[in-house]
Amino acid sequence: MEPSALLTFLFLPAAVAVINLFLPVRAAKALTLLTLLYLLYCAITLWPSASLGSSSVYLGVDRLAAFVLLFAQILSTVILLFSLKGVRRDIERFFFVLFPLTVAFCNGVLLSRHALLFLIFWGLSGVSLYLFALLGKDAEASAAAKKTFIIIGGSDVFLILGLVLLIGSRPVDLWWLDKLNLRPEAPLYWLAFVSLLIASLAKAGGFPLHTWVPDFSKSSPIESVALLPASLDKLLGIFLLARMMTSLFVVGLTVKMIVVSIGAFTIISAVMMALSQHNGRRMLGYHAVSQVGYMIMGVGSGNPLAFAGGLFHMINHTIYKSNLFLSLGSVEKQTGSSEFDDLGGLAKSMPLTFIMALVGALAISGIPPFNGFFSKWMIYQGLLETAKTLPVGYQLWMLICLILAIFGSALTLASFVKFLHAVFLGRNPGTHKVREAPINQWLATGILAILCAIFGLFAVALPLKKLIVPVMVDLGMPEAMQFIGFFHPLLLLGLFAVVFGLGILLYFLVRTVRYDDVYLGGQPADPRFRITGSDFYREVREMPVLNKIFAAADKKYCDVYEMGSKGTFAFSGWLQKLHPGLLPLYILYIFLGLLILGLVINIGG
Amino acid sequence: MSLQMVFYLLVFPGLLFTAVLGLSIGWLDRKLSARFQYRVGPPFLQNFYDFIKLLGKETIVVRDSVHSLFIAAPFVAFAMLVCISTLIGVALFYKQGFLGDLFVLMYLLMIYSIALILGGSATGNVYSSLGAGREIKMLLADELAFILICLVAIVKAGYEIGLAEIAAVQQARGAFIASPSGIIAFLIGLICIQAKMALPPFNIAEAETEIVEGPLMEYSGPPLAFWYLNHFMMFTIYPFLLILLFWGGFSANGLGILWFSLKYLLIVVVMIILKNTNPRVRIDSALRFFWRIAFPISFIALVLAVLGV
Amino acid sequence: MAKMDQFFAEMGGLIGKTIRKPKRIYFDVDKNNLTQVVEYLFNRMHCRLSTATATETYHNLEVLYHFSHDASGDYYCPRVLITDKQKPAIPSITPIVRGAEWIEREMFDFWGIEFIGHPNLIRLLARDHPQGLDKPLRFRRDK
Amino acid sequence: MNKNQIPVGPFHPLLEEAEYFNITVEGETVTDIEMDIGWMHRGHEFISEQKTFTQSIFLVERICGICSTSHPIACVHAIEDIDNVEIPLRARYIRTLVAELERIHSHLLWLGLAGHFIGYDTLWMWAWKYREPILQMFEIISGNRNHYGMMRVGGVARDVDVDKIAALSKILDQVDEKMEMIAKAANDDPVLKSRLQGVGILKHQDAVNFCAVGPTARASGVKIDVRKDEPTDAYDLVDFKVIVLKNGDVYDKTVVRLLEIFESSKIIRQCMKKLRTANGPILNSVKEIPPGEGIGRYEAPRGEVFHYMRSDGSNRPIRHKVRAPSFNNIPTYIASCKGIPLADALITLAAVDPCYCCTERAIRINHSAEGAQPIDLLRLSREKTERIRRTIHGA
Amino acid sequence: MGWYNKRLAKSIWVFHMSGSPCNNCDIEILDLLTPRYDLERLGIKLVGSIRHADVLLVTGIFNQKVAPKLKRIYEQAPKPIFVVAIGTCPASGCCFKDSYNAVAKREDILPIDLYIPGCPPKPEAMIEGVAKLVEVLNG
Structure with a gap:
């Protein structure tokens, strides 16, 4: 080219x-x-x-x-x-x-x-x-x-720091x-590694950045959310991480384990926050963070299968997360709100959007046969492969990360049940008349949903063989190939379809259908009788240890930005106190400074 | 799809076998519960009568619900359970499987809950919504311990992630249940399947006196019949899984069959005893129990398993 | 008995015609003095409000409160006569005795007596009644 | 907007009777509860004023099926209070005997239902299994399992002779044994304890302010019991304790009831002992009721039943006021249900042992002969019942 | 549908509604499920949701407030559905029939298939009533 x-x-x-x-x-x-x-x-x-x-x-x-x-x-x-x-x-x-x-x-x-x-x-x-x-x-x-x-x-x-440390000693035209x-x-390269890791984590949205x-x-406008944090930034951040793990550095076991742990921690912390959100956008935002954890785990572990899984998960994530953001966008454009309390029962009026969002939600929760499952499955397998060869302590460490990852996907499922229930199912508060989204919108989400299904069902035949295996070969890890090819989502779907068909056939043979209102012990179906689902996980929030963590998270103790800005303000306030505007004090400062300088020089000399 | 596979799916370890065995064991459950309560209990064919009767009843669909989802949910769950039972059965009786099928199974098992939740909340009934919330919280509660015990089995089998391989390792080296980590994991597994099957004391999502059977509240006629069948089919699936993971699987000689049946019956009876001697717990107590008691214990089992004990 | 005498000594000025039977005292109270008497019975003597009975006679409506002094087993029954049968209204004692809420609502429902100062005066039993059941226990006598 | 409301009722498996609660929740935490009653209202007070005094006893028996002897006792007390009627000693013992048996049956019934409500069907079945002998005792005494028709102004309608007492005490011995077992099972079960302790607390001050009565109040440390405060019938002649606990949670309400069962059984034994010796009439005939007013009360299983009767000298009351214990106890939900999980709130609703049929009473009876359509069916049913009973008991 | 009715007769799921009774019949209905009478041996089960019911057991005089709800619930039940009235109240109105709050014609509210009179009917009588229903179903 x-x-x-x-x-x-x-x-x-x-x-x-x-x-x-x-x-x-x-x-x-x-x-x-x-x-x-x-x-x-x-x-x-x-x-x-x-x-x-x-x-x-x-x-x-x-x-x-x-x-x-x-x-x-x-x-x-x-x-x-x-x-x-x-x-x-x-x-x-x-x-x-x-x-x-x-x-x-x-x-x-x-x-x-x-x-x-x-x-x-x-x-x-x-x-x-x-x-x-x-x-x-x-x-x-x-x-x-x-x-x-x-x-x-x-x-x-x-x-910048990382790149300077890496290649600063070379002439400009060799800065490849x-x-x-x-x-x-080596300490210098270690610093470079950490700096680059920070950059890639911040871009992809890994914990704690x-x-x-x-x-x-x-x-932000929902289209830009789907474009940047959900897709392009993920691609860029993980792209950098993949570069780091393959071509820039040759990483040792401990470093790999640390990266994997960051991944596991990202998954679990973000998904826990997502559970308790009341706003659809924020919830999806936290999931955009949580899913990064799987990619970090996969790419960071260095195992070929997990690495391939991480890359696969990266593209899968961009697909289903954009799909989810866009579906929520359609809903928001029709109803004017993304708060769970204002929504509900939209599946009736927006069936296409609902189907797309359902596919996205199942894919992100890792439900077979959609694509999210396949990449997660590859990552788990790869991690277990790695764990097998490790010493006992590392084995346990790896297993803990794995448990967090698998449990994280159960938590993901839980929060998407809440999402589906609060937005599409449940009962409409009766405040707005809603129509289906315009054709371009459901077409876009539809393409993404179909991609979810195709990448899940034909995972081996299409994305893995055609795209990821060449990448792996290029990166020098051709052995990723030999693990692939035992699980047949299509076969499973076939078996499922046969039994499902039988069941539905029986239903259509014997059914007599009547339509009626909901049964509420004799009360009429009033719109005020509804459960929005926004408080589904109150019990989880109020668990003895978790409640403290959640309270801390609400006060933004885990937020580097907020803590940083607080620290900065506190520091500058302290500095301001040192500047009362008195001349003698400044002269004192100067003398103190000279004294310290002299001491330092003397000691150094 | 070969003819053999169709046989697997529809007759032996799959549909017919699971359904018939499940409904029969369901009778055992009802009968034994009745005996616990000084009652006589229903006749053997009672569950079959119930199923047939429900098939003939009228299906009532809530007017402003998502009709297709509401109707499809029980059949999705049914088809999934049949697939799962085929997977487990084939691994158990024919010693076949594919690489990493245990992970696939763990995720497939969630589909039952998802179908129940989506079907329930599709109606928009408040009780169904509450039940859906409870169902997913129960899934969260037991999933953590369930993942751990699956990992114990995997680790003990020398990082083999296949059902058939795990069974083969046990056939070669003795059942895991004989080791300390195995027995702990098995016991935790027993409680987990109690929760996964929504039997008392964990029938929180379908609590009749609190939330009117939760997600099943609006179901009637054939869809309800299939939920009914699904419930009893789990009576075969989960004990089989537990035997496969920890109790040495199945060997196809005469004594092996007898021994297998005894193991199976023992597990079912223990479940029924648990069911009849405890009041329903509250959802937060269940979460607390699984996260703060069952999880550390099963984690100890995992540590022991890694250490090779 | 000492309690009873003390009650008459302190509240004697506020009460009218009195009927004394063993363990039962029925006495008339003007509706303006009602809250004061009830306050004394409930807060000072620690009586329990058992219930209140509304009765319609030919001339007037009367509300008979039944306070039980559980330590001695005595019953103190202040009686309030309402002469205006068209728009009966007396002060509510719910602000003093929380448990009177339903009792007063029931009387409002069945006799149409309005309790001034009641925090939540809506019909108790015949609320949202499909046939619009209205003051059933009075209707009969007007007929 | 974050107001999620759940309608509980009118028909809900938690409620044997039709009743309606509108519960507002956040997640599963109850933030508000609103009650709408009146689904059971039959107009007893209205009907009663059309009846003679004797008929109204029959009527008040049908206020509630569970405490179907407490209302008649309170009613006859009210009528007797108008004219200070003397009651023969033997009648007093019989009244106490029947009333205390009813207390055992009611408490066991509640225990079983509470078990059912918290998903413990085994407890339900066990409690109700041992309730059956009590109903059998009623059948021996009065010939019916539920509405006994024992009370009359001035005494009781049927005597309990020595043969019956022998049979009764034999049954009671067996019941006592089983009762100990159930009480132990319910008391020592750690799961049950953890499920019920600290749930739905009714504070002492709330119990006083809401004028709660019966076990509901006694579990919150309010020491009221009509049987001790104003002993009528044979209560001043027998020895028993008033059970008072102080936490006010569902567990304490359970324990109060369980311990009361044993107290009742103690009282019954004393009554039966006296009935063997204390011979005499069982009914003082009362010819007419003079003008005046009377208050009758009795400690029903759920608390104080209050009847007020006013007579103008004719054979019919001109005012008959009935106040059942649940009427005072149900509003306490507002104090005890807020801020607790829904699962707890529902068992708290049941813990008061609410009897909505009582709450929504008001009586009137009129025996007119028209509309006799189902007489034939009735007769057939009675014959059928007798036939079945003969075959079952082999008599 | 004779064949189907026979199956139905073996598995009767009952839903219990009370239309302002004195709750004695309701207690006796629950009593039927308990060890002495144990209706489960006949395949009878008490369900919590009307959607699962085959037979409605109804008690009481149906006061005016509850009557429309009873009617509504009956409409919400899946067909085939049978209504069994327990006790004297639904049959004749018992002592409450002159109340201002009783409905005039209970037959208008629910099409009652079977009356089991008694105040309250003995559990044995109720079982006999159920047996009658089964006989009818079996043809």
């Missing part, structure tokens, strides 16, 4: 963004859609020929990058399809400028081979996140935008980011 061809991925969307500034909105939409479709086509054609062989110093694409690039294009195209109708009027123009721009930045990150370029695009994609956050309409939007910007921007500092194979045991995700999800 010629490097100039790669430039299309950068300049075409950027140019479209500039043109969109001047076009009427309708034309801008059409132009963006056409561009993205073309880029998708380019990404597909790029896939077979992706290799680093012929790339330039600055841009280059290997299998992993091409793989991620492909999904970045698919997701952004589908989300654009969703955004064609329904974006708020006042931000529509700006939205369609920002959208291709974001795609361009994201593609830039994936295609840069040179560290400086990588850094610039990484930073720019963070800026676009900030700009999207500013488009939110409620009062929290600007606070969320600030929080996002500070966390993402702060992590960029670590990225592939096949460094450094050992993080995840807190911007739910805030961003709560207040």
